[in-house]
Amino acid sequence: MPQVKVLIVDDEPDILDLLAYNLEKEGYEVKKAHNGEEALEKAKSQTPDLVLLDIMMPQLDGIETCRRLRALPNMQQAYVVFLTARSEEYSELAGFEAGADDYISKPIKPRLLLSRIKAILRRDQLRNSSEQNVLKVHDLEIIRDEYVVRHAGKTLTLPRKEFELLSYLAARPGKVYSREKLLERVWGDVYVVDRTVDVHVRKLREKLGNEYIQTVKGVGYKFMPESS
Numbered sequence: 001m002p003q004v005k006v007l008i009v010d011d012e013p014d015i016l017d018l019l020a021y022n023l024e025k026e027g028y029e030v031k032k033a034h035n036g037e038e039a040l041e042k043a044k045s046q047t048p049d050l051v052l053l054d055i056m057m058p059q060l061d062g063i064e065t066c067r068r069l070r071a072l073p074n075m076q077q078a079y080v081v082f083l084t085a086r087s088e089e090y091s092e093l094a095g096f097e098a099g100a101d102d103y104i105s106k107p108i109k110p111r112l113l114l115s116r117i118k119a120i121l122r123r124d125q126l127r128n129s130s131e132q133n134v135l136k137v138h139d140l141e142i143i144r145d146e147y148v149v150r151h152a153g154k155t156l157t158l159p160r161k162e163f164e165l166l167s168y169l170a171a172r173p174g175k176v177y178s179r180e181k182l183l184e185r186v187w188g189d190v191y192v193v194d195r196t197v198d199v200h201v202r203k204l205r206e207k208l209g210n211e212y213i214q215t216v217k218g219v220g221y222k223f224m225p226e227s228s
Contacts (some may be wrong), residue, residue: 003029004121007048009039010063010083011057015108019052022110023117036060040068047074050117055084055095063098070099077147078156079120083108096196097203099159103192135170137224140212144168146194151208158207161186165200169213169223178220197221 006028008019013034031046031092033039037060043051051069054228055062062082069075081102082095095103102120104113135142141150145165149156158166164186176187179194187196201213201221214222 003027003050004050005029005031005046006032006050006052006117007031007039007042007046007066008052009033009036009057009062010052010054011035011037011116012054016052018110019108019113022114026114036062036065036068039065040072042101043069043072043075043078048078050079050081050120052081052083053100055082063094066095066098066100070159073157077160079160081116083121093195093199096161096192097199099161101161135167137170137173137212140170140208142170149208154175156207158204162200162204165197166204166213169221176216176219176222182220 003126004027006023008016008023008030009032010016010019011034016032016034020032023030031042031048033042035057039051039053042048052067053062053069057065062084066080066082069078069080077099080099081104083104083106084095085106102116104116133143133144139152142163143149144167147157147160149158149163149166165182166184168186179197182197183192183194197220201215204213212224214224216222
């Protein structure tokens with residue numbers, strides 16, 4: 001199995017050294033960046049599998065850095081985990097809207113961080129391989145193993161969590177899922193607020209239109225029924 005590449009981005013050298021030390025002990029290949037601009041340059045050339053990204057940084061903060069990372073063609077499927085002293089709900093939502101996969105509050109406990117990273121990376125290994133790889137509904141085609149969506153003849157490469165949410169709903173047309181169930185199935189044991197699902201649904205609708213994911217008032221969401 002190839003070595004997992006982790007890029008740590010923080011303007012505090014002590015935190016960079018602490019995290020790098022613990023990650024390298026666990027066998028990860030670690031690169032460090034002291035600010036958002038440096039992180040973008042290293043991400044372009046090295047394509048990390050996971051980015052640990054501080055939010056409160058001078059000049060280019062973590063939210064904007066994450067947006068720019070997600071705009072890079074080679075960073076669409078990388079995991080991004082925010083490290084921050086801010087725990088307010090609005091900052092969590094801003095982070096997930098920018099494309100983050102997880103959100104860990106400082107002060108950072110190395111054992112907890114390593115556990116969360118392992119849980120995030122384990123999701124790919126635990127996917128049900130028996131599920132249909134290609135889903136086609138009208139002018140929408142979802143190719144699971146390539147993380148690609150084709151819509152009306154146009155190929156879209158969605159951020160990982162948007163793709164996983166769409167793929168999960170589309171595999172079971174007509175079935176209604178609560179926000180809590182979607183969080184459990186798509187985000188796993190990562191703690192996020194319920195509104196995170198709403199943010200991702202809204203972004204999918206912006207790209208695909210409103211007809212595919214329907215809101216069931218007071219319950220949650222469903223993919224359009226097969227007969228519709």
